[in-house]
Structures are given as C-alpha cells and as structure tokens.
Amino acid sequence: MKLLTAIFVSIFTLSTLYAQIEDRYNLPPGSAKYFQDFLNFAGEDGKTKLDVFIHVPYPDVQFVKTGKGFEAAYTVTVSVYDEEKESLFTEKIWSEKIVAHSFDESVTAKNFNLSHRSFNLKPGTYLIRTAVMDKDSREEIFSENLYTVRDLSKNPSLSDVLLIAQNKVVEGSNKIIPNITRHVFVNEEGIQFFFEVYSDSASEVSLEYIVSNMDKEVLFQAKEIKTFQQGSNQVFYTFNDIKLNLGKYLLHVYLKDNEDQILSFVTKSFISRWIGVPNSIQDLDKAVEQIRYIASPEEMDFIKEAESDDIKSKRFVNFWMGKDPN
Numbered sequence: 001m002k003l004l005t006a007i008f009v010s011i012f013t014l015s016t017l018y019a020q021i022e023d024r025y026n027l028p029p030g031s032a033k034y035f036q037d038f039l040n041f042a043g044e045d046g047k048t049k050l051d052v053f054i055h056v057p058y059p060d061v062q063f064v065k066t067g068k069g070f071e072a073a074y075t076v077t078v079s080v081y082d083e084e085k086e087s088l089f090t091e092k093i094w095s096e097k098i099v100a101h102s103f104d105e106s107v108t109a110k111n112f113n114l115s116h117r118s119f120n121l122k123p124g125t126y127l128i129r130t131a132v133m134d135k136d137s138r139e140e141i142f143s144e145n146l147y148t149v150r151d152l153s154k155n156p157s158l159s160d161v162l163l164i165a166q167n168k169v170v171e172g173s174n175k176i177i178p179n180i181t182r183h184v185f186v187n188e189e190g191i192q193f194f195f196e197v198y199s200d201s202a203s204e205v206s207l208e209y210i211v212s213n214m215d216k217e218v219l220f221q222a223k224e225i226k227t228f229q230q231g232s233n234q235v236f237y238t239f240n241d242i243k244l245n246l247g248k249y250l251l252h253v254y255l256k257d258n259e260d261q262i263l264s265f266v267t268k269s270f271i272s273r274w275i276g277v278p279n280s281i282q283d284l285d286k287a288v289e290q291i292r293y294i295a296s297p298e299e300m301d302f303i304k305e306a307e308s309d310d311i312k313s314k315r316f317v318n319f320w321m322g323k324d325p326n
Contacts, residue, residue, distance in 0.1 A: 033056075033057065033060040033132075033141060034054055034055060034056045034057075034060070034130075034132045034141065035054075035055040035056075035180045035181045035182075036052065036053060036054055036055070036130055036143065036180065037052075037053045037055075037162075037178070037180045037182070038050060038051070038052055038053075038128065038145075038147050038160075039051045039053075039159070039160040039161075039162055040149060040150045040152060040159060040160045041152070041159045041160070041196060042152040042153075042157075042159065042196065042198050042232060043120045043121075043152075044120065045120075046122075046153045047120045047121055047122055047123075048120070048121055048122075048123055048149045048150060048151065048152050049118050049119070049120055050080075050118065050119045050120075050121050050147075050149055051116055051117075051118050052078050052116060052117055052118075052119065052128070052130065053114065053115075053116045053178055053180045054076050054078075054114070054115050054116065054130065054132065054180075055112055055113075055114050055180035055181060056074065056096070056112060056113050056114075056132060057109060057111070057112045058072070058098065058100065058105070058106055058107065058108060058109070058111040058112060058113070059106075059107050059108075059109055061073075061074050061098065061134050061136075062134050062136040062137045063098075063100060063103075063106040063107075064136055068099055069099060069100055069101045069102065069105075070099070070100040070101075070102070070103060070105070070106040071097065071098065071099050071100070072097070072098045072100075072106070072134075072136070073095060073096065073097045073098070073134075073135040073136070074095070074096055074132055074133060074134050074135055075093065075094070075095050075096075075132070075133045075135060076093070076094055076095075076096060076115060076130070076131070076132055077091065077092075077093045077129075077130070077131045077133075078091065078092050078093075078117060078119075078128065078129070078130050079091040079128070079129040079130075079131075080119060080121065080126050080127075080128055081126060081127040081128075081129065082126065082127065083124075083125045083126065083127055083146065084127075085127045085144075089121070089126070090119055090121075092117045092119070094115070094117065095135075096113055096115055098113050114177075114178070114180065121149045122149070123149050123150060123151035123152075123153075124148070124149055125146060125147070125148050125149075126146070126147055126148075126149060127144060127145070127146055127147075128144070128145050128146075128147050129142060129143070129144045130142065130143050131143075152198060155198045155199050155200045156197065156198060156199045156200070156203075156205065156228075156255060156263050156264055157197075157198045157255075157263075157264045158195055158196070158197060158198075158253060158255055158264045158265065158266045159195050159196040159197075159198070159266070160195065160266055160268070161193050161194070161195045161251060161253060161266055161267075161268040162176075162178055162193060162194045162195065163178065163179035163180075163182055163184065163191070163192070163193050163268065163270060164176050164177070164178065164179055164192035164193055164194055164236075165177045165178060165179040165192075167192055167194075167236065174234075174236065176194060179192075181271075182268075182269065182270045182271055183270070183271045183273050184270050184271070184272060184273065185273050185274070185275060186239075186242060186243070186244045186272045186273075187242075187243050187244065187272075187274065187310070188275060190238045190239050190240040190241070190242065191211070191238065191239040191242070191251065191270070192236075192237075192238045193236075193237060193238075193251065193268070194234065194235065194236050194237075195234075195235055195253060195266070196232050196233060196234055196235070197226075197228050197232075197233045197235060197255060198231070198232055198233075199228045199229070199230055199231065199233065200230060201230050202227070202228065202229050202230055203227070203228060204225060204226070204227045204228075204258070205225075205226060205228060205255055205256065205257060205258075205263070206223060206224070206225055206226075206255075206256040206257070206258070206260070207223065207224050207225075207226060207235065207237075207253065207254070207255060207256075208221070208222070208223050208252075208253070208254040208256060209221070209222045209223070209237060209239065209251070209252070209253055209254075210251075210252040210254070211239060211242065211244070211249055211250070211251055211252075212249065212250045212252065213249060213250070214248055214249070214250065216250065219242075219244070219249075220239060220242045222237075222239065224237075243309075244272040245272065245283075245284065245309060246272055246273065246274060246277065246281060246282050246283055246284050247271065247272060247282045247283055248269060248270070248271050248272075248282070249269070249270055249271075249272055250267055250268070250269055250270075251267065251268045251269075251270060252265065252266075252267050253265060253266050253267075253268075274310075274313050276313065276314065276317045277313050277316070277317060278317075278320065284309065284312060284313055284316065287316065288300075288303055288304060288312070288316055291316075291319065291320075294323065295319065299319060302315060303315045303316055303319060
C-alpha cells in the first residue's frame with residue numbers, strides 16, 4: 001500500500017486540478033455541488049481502507065475577489081454511520097481553499113478541486129454522509145449513501161477500480177489524477193483505470209476485462225496473464241480503440257486461475273461522453289427525436305442520415321448551436 005499512498009500524495013499536493021466536467025447535480029443554482037467516489041483497498045489488521053474522494057467544480061463554489069485574484073473556500077464533512085444511522089462510527093472534517101488568478105479561471109467549468117480522506121473500517125454495510133459547505137454563501141449540499149465495505153483480507157482478492165483522468169510516469173513512478181466524475185470520453189481517450197490485486201503467494205493468474213451495457217451484454221473484452229508477488233500488486237490498464245454510444249456502461253474486472261475459475265471480481269459503472277455533445281444528453285438518438293418540434297424535415301433527415309454516430313453528433317451540435325440565441 002505504500003506506493004499507492006505515494007501516488008495519492010503526488011496527486012493531492014496539487015492545489016488545483018483540471019479536467020472536463022460533463023454533468024451537474026440537480027441542485028439549486030449557487031449551491032456547492034460536487035462529485036464523489038468511494039473505493040475499497042486493503043487495510044491493516046483485517047480492516048479495509050475506504051478512500052473517499054470529493055471533486056468540486058469551480059463554478060459551483062462562491063469566489064471572492066482578493067489581492068491575490070479570486071478565492072473560494074469550502075468545508076468537507078464525511079461521516080460514517082451504521083446502516084440504520086443510529087451510531088456515528090467516525091467522522092472527518094477538513095477545509096479546502098481555491099485560488100484563481102483571474103475571473104475567467106474561477107468560472108471555467110473544466111476547473112475543479114479534488115481532495116480525499118481514508119478510513120480504516122471493518123467489512124460491513126455503512127451509511128456514509130458527505131457534505132460540502134461553501135464558506136462564503138454558507139450553503140451546504142449533502143449526500144447519504146448505503147455502502148458496502150468489502151472484506152479484502154481473504155486472498156486472492158481485488159480492490160475497487162479507480163478510473164483515471166491522467167496517468168504520467170515521473171522519475172519511474174506513476175502519477176495519476178483520478179476521474180471521480182466517472183465520465184469518460186471513450187471514443188477519443190479509451191478507458192484508463194487502476195486497481196490492486198492482493199495475493200498470499202507468488203502466482204500466475206489471468207485478468208479479464210469486460211465492457212458491457214447496463215443489461216450486461218458484453219461489448220468489448222480483453223485478457224492478460226500476469227505474475228503477481230505476495231502482498232499488494234498494482235495494475236494499470238487502458239481499453240484502447242473502442243467505440244461506445246452515449247450513456248451508462250459497466251466495466252468488469254475478473255481475476256481467474258489457470259482453469260479459468262473466477263477467484264474475485266469487481267464492477268465499476270461509468271458514463272460514455274462525446275466531445276461537443278451537451279452535458280445533459282446521454283442518448284443521442286432520443287435527443288435527435290426531441291428536436292423534431294423545432295427542426296425542419298430536411299434538417300431532421302440530414303442529422304438522421306449521418307454515416308456514423310460521430311458525424312451525427314457533430315450535425316446535432318451544429319444544429320443546436322445554431323438555435324442558441326447567445
């Protein structure tokens with residue numbers, strides 16, 4: 001786990017991170033909005049290390065002009081309760097500060113601040129409450145989720161899957177920026193992800209990666225054979241050269257023995273996005289049908305008869321931008 005900790009340290013020493021923001025919570029304007037992700041990794045003394053990531057886009061916090069430019073601040077609270085929310089087991093509260101050098105930087109949707117905290121928990125089901133409070137507006141947004149902390153003490157086993165926004169090798173070490181939104185530009189960037197394999201002994205095993213739709217119909221599949229050492233082993237993988245429509249999909253990782261028997265498996269959901277397509281659209285064909293009230297028959301035919309989904313999306317975006325009064 002030491003290397004993983006080093007990776008996380010390399011990420012969060014950066015006060016500002018940049019990535020594409022593709023979605024918005026359905027919350028009142030001006031309130032602090034955020035993305036979150038919970039991940040299980042092996043801990044100590046039979047416990048599991050739960051990593052909680054909080055991703056806050058710049059436009060969703062209140063910036064104030066200062067002598068240094070524009071500053072925003074917010075407080076994050078992560079509370080871990082029992083399943084019925086009758087007992088509080090543990091809680092962490094911390095503050096985040098963002099400094100933008102210009103007004104444009106403070107309102108640019110692609111800019112965000114990312115933080116995380118870890119909790120060592122016994123396996124079981126918990127209610128996890130996260131809250132982000134804007135220190136200037138004093139508005140708070142919270143989320144409560146039942147979450148299962150898995151038992152990773154029985155090996156071989158797999159950690160949860162962490163989607164990657166960026167992965168760089170610096171001085172021989174991987175430096176990763178997590179993709180907490182789970183929104184992936186699959187057709188342009190592929191699907192990058194990271195996980196750990198825990199083993200009691202050195203062994204050769206098979207890893208199988210599958211991308212499916214929400215009905216678990218297999219769309220893409222890949223396999224690789226790896227030799228793991230005793231203890232914790234890190235795995236980085238990228239699904240390249242795959243094409244997906246807009247919408248929600250599942251990424252499955254299977255750990256198998258030499259007889260193709262499943263030893264452990266994990267699943268991660270993600271949303272396939274296309275560059276240029278509005279954030280609110282997750283089904284291009286449905287979106288095209290909805291514009292029939294404002295599009296002429298000729299415009300509808302032009303969009304529908306596109307030779308590929310990529311061309312269809314570009315024609316749809318061009319049509320939509322042409323109707324924008326701004």
